[in-house]
Amino acid sequence: MEQAITLARGPLFALAFGIMVLGLARLVLLQVYELAVGKGRRLQNAPWRKIMGETITWALPFKHFIKGTLLFSSASFAMHIGLILVPLFLADHVAMWERQFGVNLPSMGRGMADVLTLLTLFCLLVLLGFRFLSWRHRAVSTPTDYWLLVALIVPFASGFLATHPGLNPFRWEVVMLVHLLSANLLLVLVPFTKLAHVVLFAFDRISEIHWQLRPGAGDRVANALFGSEAKV
Amino acid sequence: MAKSNRLLKDVLWILALWGLVAGGFRLWFGLGATTNLTDAVPWGLWKILNMIAGVALSTSGFTVGFLVYVLRRKRFLPLMRMAILVAFLGYGCSCLALLFDIGLPHRFWHPFVMWNEHSFLFEVFWCVILYFTVTTIEVVPTILERTRAERIGKFLHGIAFGVVVFGISLSSLHHSSLGSLFLVTPERLHELWYSELLPVFFILSAMGGGMMVLVLLRILVARWYDPEPIFGATPAPVEGAESTVPGFPTLNRNVRGAGREMPMLANLATISAFILGGYFVLKVVDLVRTGAWQFLAGHGWPGPLYAVELLGGVLLPVVLVACRPVRRSPLGLGVAAFCAAAGLALNRLNVGIFGYWPGAETTYVPSLAEWSVGLGVIAAAGLAFLVVVENFAILERKNQPVGAGVFRAAFDAFSHVYRNALNSGLHRVSLIAVIMLPLAWVAMHPSYRDVTGGGRPVQPSQGVDVARAVLRIDGDRTGLSVDFNHADHQRRLGGDQACVTCHHLAVPGDKTTPCSRCHRDMVDPTGIFDHRHHLTAVAAKAGGHGALAGNGTCTECHQEGAARSAVLVKDCRSCHEKDGWPALAGADPTVDLAVATSFQTAMHAVCVECHKNEAVRVAKPGLGDCGACHADLRRREDSLFAVVAPSRD
Amino acid sequence: MSHGETRNHGQDHAILVDVTRCTGCETCVAACVAANGKDPRQAERDRATVADGLSADRLSSIVRVGDGRFARKSCMHCLEPSCVSACLVGGLTKTDDGPVVYDPAKCIGCRYCMLACPFHVPRYEWDEAMPLMAKCEMCVDKLHDGQQPACVAACPHQALVHGTRDELLAEAQRRVESDGKYLPHVWGAEEFGGTSVLYVSDVDLATLDWPADTAGPIPHLTDPLIEKTPFMGITVASSLLGLNWVIRRRMKLEREPETGDESRTEGENDG
Missing domain, CATH: 1.20.1630.10 (Formate dehydrogenase/DMSO reductase domain)
Known part of the structure; x- marks a missing residue:
């Protein structure tokens, strides 16, 4: 058990992290290659300012409030805070970053981390609830949407239990191993599932305008954006 | 009739990428480490x-x-x-x-x-x-x-x-x-x-x-x-015949x-x-x-x-x-x-x-790294061969790989971009690289050798009761051993504070401290006989004088004309009949050891076990790590191989 | 470098090892480690881990050659060294006064010297990222200053003697003949064409990789071949040209009665 933990925390983590970083780099490079080689000419006329503006508005929840998806949008937004901060800045994780890569990050307090973790877990459960209970969400959900949420819940829940022995009904080693393995799995999943939006969100607007629409759609979009004289 | 060699190309890419990582490690860490x-x-x-x-x-x-x-x-x-x-x-x-x-x-x-x-x-x-x-x-x-x-x-x-x-x-x-x-x-x-x-x-x-x-x-x-x-020109198979060798028509x-x-x-x-x-x-x-x-x-x-x-x-x-x-x-x-x-x-x-x-x-x-570089270089040559065959007139005409023309562009959910004939090779090779490079890195990086390939785990204590045990040490592995009184050494060197004096003499990487570390003047480095002392003492007894006194009295102990080696000398007991180490009297030599154990081995059982138990009890996993005590250790290789130099203050 | 021709090595620096006097105290090794500026702690570690105790940080060692018998092992400084003829950049040289010395500035790290040495003496700095070879150079700087090699100076039992090769051969012969305990053989007098480090002993020294029967100098196995190389190259090239000419001529003659034109264009194409 102890050896398994050492293995998961050392080489397996390095492996998963390496696959994630290289995998994301590959996605970015493929996107840029596609855009540069396939759409090089047209990109010159792309409305960069508008694209950036849209990307930012889309990422923030305020616009969605008005549309009446308040709970879902704010849960989705709040979930991301803990999702990004806790893996990076929890004291235990800071030690791990240092051991693996020699990087020294500032660390957050245990209390702060607990609050963020519980918030993230709560938001994830809310999102999962929406998927199950709201027919509108169920209609557009694929199986991946469900189990990716579970894959996010497991490392957070097991991590919380591992740091709170009083609440933990299981053996510490088992919980720790589950935490490590599920977190490693999550890292590997990032570049190969829709979690890839950690880097690809930046390309979404460009893609939508230029090549993710049906044949002929480009002309209509161009018409809408630049008037009837515009050519794609 | 022609058969696709795409699988072969994938294998060649995998080998070449492993070779790339291994070659990098070879250049960075040197020949001995890889x-x-x-x-x-x-x-x-x-x-x-x-x-x-x-x-x-x-x-x-x-x-x-x-x-x-x-x-x-x-x-x-x-x-x-x-x-x-x-x-x-x-x-x-x-x-x-x-x-x-x-x-x-x-x-x-x-x-x-x-x-x-x-x-x-x-x-x-x-x-x-x-x-x-x-x-x-x-x-x-x-x-x-x-x-x-x-x-x-x-x-x-x-x-x-x-x-x-x-x-x-x-x-x-x-x-x-x-x-x-x-x-x-x-x-x-x-x-x-x-x-x-x-x-x-x-x-x-x-x-x-x-x-x-x-x-x-x-x-x-x-x-x-x-x-x-x-x-042959007619690729149609012989009517009704099943292919007996898979793949060959x-x-x-x-x-x-x-x-x-x-x-x-x-x-x-x-x-x-x-x-x-x-x-x-x-x-x-x-x-x-x-x-x-x-x-x-x-x-x-x-x-x-x-x-x-x-x-x-x-x-x-x-x-x-x-x-x-x-x-x-x-x-x-x-x-x-x-x-x-x-x-x-x-x-x-x-x-x-x-x-x-x-x-x-x-x-x-x-080693794995040697195989990786050796086969990787060959794989790279193989890929180059296929590239030239496909793009230049090596034979009578250019050769397009099987299935090159029938590619249909489609959105690839796995890569999040459109895949077409132009970039399908890029997709495939980059995917192989994304998975293989980290895998090769982890499999061959010298610092993971302990975890991935057996390695040397922290040894538990041998269970020696140092207060009472008399260790039997055969340092040069000749079958002739020396009785080592641990308690006596400890007492004379300063009691409880004295562990470091001997055990920390082990240099980083050592597991053991040879006797000669202290007994520098032994005839045979792993024996226990003080030749210089005997030289002067025996000479004094025999009436010699000066620094060269011993030269005249060699034959007091050594046989005349025989080789002057440890084996051919007088038996110690012929002079030391009445001498005896009081501490040894009645004690049965119980433990056979090759050499004295290092500080790491001697002390770790005491510290590490407790640390590990406490780490679980108070749920602070870091407590069980080497870094808990050795704050200046960062990388794994240090924590497993090196013993920290004792702080002198 | 003196391949092929036999220089008289009588006045070379040499060392005589008398195994009967060696007590295995390793004082010579400690002196060697210090004289070569090696790390004594690493040397100590190598003593415990390497079978014969030789390493890049420990250029000489004491080997147990029999019950209670020890012998110093180090470079034998052959009169016609295999390593010198093997090194492709000439990084190893047999100096005119005996020692075989190494020029680290030339070495490319091919390790052919290690393969070529019949005594397995050259060692490699495996742990370095930029490794070099290491071996005993008979303290060549001390010799030039008129001093003895460090090991000889350090030996407390006169088991090592320094002198010219002629003197030491005579001394070895004298010891072997005067005392019955010695085996009637001076190791290094003839083996592999003779060495500058000589051994007399009362036990057999096969442990030190001395050959059982007197073997000739190793370069003599390769020199006769390699001397013919330019000759062979020219022979092969000229016979290829000759062969080609004959065949082309024959083909031309065969074809000429039929069509003269074709053979000419053929010739042009081959240029």
Whole structure:
């Protein structure tokens, strides 16, 4: 058990992290290659300012409030805070970053981390609830949407239990191993599932305008954006 | 009819990428950290497989060049470009692997200006470099064809005959010299392989085997790209016949259906078989002449290895080629050629690696990193070969890979972009790289060696009751041991605070502290006898004087005329009859140890166990890590290998 | 460098090892480690882990050659060294006064010297990223200053003697003949063409990789071949040209009665 933990925390983590970083780099490079080689000419006329503006508005929840998806949008937004901060800045994780890569990050307090973790877990459960209970969400959900949420819940829940022995009904080693393995799995999943939006969100607007629409759609979009004289 | 070689390409990419990582580690961490080479086995896989076997396997440029240009056998002309390509890539791949192998790669140019004309290695270096240049000159026209620089290519083609003659002369020199390299090790190389005829053996086997490699590659290229010249013009299978060999069309059994290049290949294989036959006879005669045949039945690996190499790798292909139906079928000829090529490679491995096992008294098995670089370089050459075959007129025409034209563009959810014929190769290769590079990194990085490959875990205490135990230490492993009173040493050195005094004398990486660390003046470093003290004491007793007093009294203890060594001296008890160490009286020596344990081992059981338990109890996993106590340790390798120097304040 | 021709080595620096006097105290090794500026702690570690105790940080060692018998093992400084003829950049040299010395500035790290040495003496700095070879150089700087090699100076039992090779051969012969305990053989007088380090002993020294029967100098196995190399190259090239000419001529003659034109264009194409 102890050896398994050492293995998961050392080489397996390095492996998963390496696959994630290289995998994301590959996605970015493929996107840029596609855009540069396939759409090089047209990109010159792309409305960069508008694209950036849209990307930012889309990422923030305020616009969605008005549309009446308040709970879902704010849960989705709040979930991301803990999702990004806790893996990076929890004291235990800071030690791990240092051991693996020699990087020294500032660390957050245990209390702060607990609050963020519980918030993230709560938001994830809310999102999962929406998927199950709201027919509108169920209609557009694929199986991946469900189990990716579970894959996010497991490392957070097991991590919380591992740091709170009083609440933990299981053996510490088992919980720790589950935490490590599920977190490693999550890292590997990032570049190969829709979690890839950690880097690809930046390309979404460009893609939508230029090549993710049906044949002929480009002309209509161009018409809408630049008037009837515009050519794609 | 042609079969896709996409899987093969994937495998080649995987090997090449692993080789890339391993090569990087080799350059960064050095030879010791990445290879299993030692002082006893200084030459390993890279030299033997990549250089010596690789060069031998790519002999075809020289032999086919001889047939076509010198003997003017024009029928082999269709093979000429491929033969030269094989030679170019084979030699290039040998040179590349050597850059990883030599200790100081940035000095590879030294032999150009620093000459030792007595060294066979020097001759091999020059011949290989010059021949590599020759093959480059010969390959370039093919690459430059139909480009703007075609005129350079035409000029190079114009001087081809002179270049070929030069190349053949070089080849005939260095292929035999590669054998001569091993002439200097008569007392190390196993008798089955050592012979003054090694240079002759090397050039004969290289000529024969090299042609077979070309035959094999020609058949494989036909299978992957354009089967017609080899497998015949009518690709329809024989009616109703099931293919007995998966992948090979049943048609091939029909000899008449074989393609127009088959007779030429059979002819080349026959020439090769004559050379290999002569080689076989010569080997057998030499075996009888030197009397080494008696080692064939000897115990261990050499006998069977020799038999497999000579029977399976030389005799079998000769016999196969001699059979007319086998020679005329692409499958039969392919099998014969494969046997000959494998036999040639095995011969070089035998001479360079296995033949040294009995002499070196150690078994050298190449490390993962060595295999990775060795095979990775070959894989890279293979990929380059396929690229040239697909894009340039190496054979009669360009060869597009199977399925190249039928690609349909589609959105690839896995890569999040459109995939089309233009970028599908990029998709595939980058995906392989994303998974393989980290995997290779983790599998071969020296700092993970302990976790991934056994390693040395923290040892629990041996359970010695140091307060009472008398340790029996046999430091030099002679069977003669010294009784070591631990409690007595501890008391005299300062009680509870004294552990560090002895155990921390172990330098980083040590597991043990030899007695000689303190008892510097012992006659035999691991004995316990203080010679200098006896010298003066005995001399004083015997009435000697001065610093040289002892010289007159040697015979007080040492026998007159006998060797003055520890064994031949008077028994201690003849003088020390009444002396006895009170602490030892009545104590039974209970523990046999080789040497005193290190501080790490002695103390870790006390600290580590408790730390681990507490880590679980209070749920602070960091408490069980080495870093909990050794704050200055960062990387794993430090925490496992090194003992922290004791703080002196 | 003196291959082939036999220089008279009588006045070379040499060392005589008398195994009967060696007590295995390793004082010489400690002196060697210090004289070569090696790390004594690493040397100590190598003593425990390497079979014969030789390493890049420990250029000489004490080997147990029999029950209670020890012998110093180090470079034998052969009169016709295999390593010198093997090194492709000439990084190893037999100096005119005996020692075989190494030039680290030339070394490319091919390790052929390690393969070529019949005594397995050259060692490699495996742990370095930029490794060099290491071996005993008989303290050549001390010799030039008129001093003895460090090991000889340090030996407390006169088991090591320094002198010219002629003197020491005579002394070895004298010891062997005068005292019955010695085996009647001076190791190094003839083996591999003779060495500059000589051994007399009362036990057999096969442990030190001395050959059972007197073997000749190793360069003599390769020199006759390599001297012929330029000759062979020229022979091969000229016979290729000759062969080609004959065959081309024959083909031309065969074809000429039929079509004269074709053979000419053929010739042009081959240029």
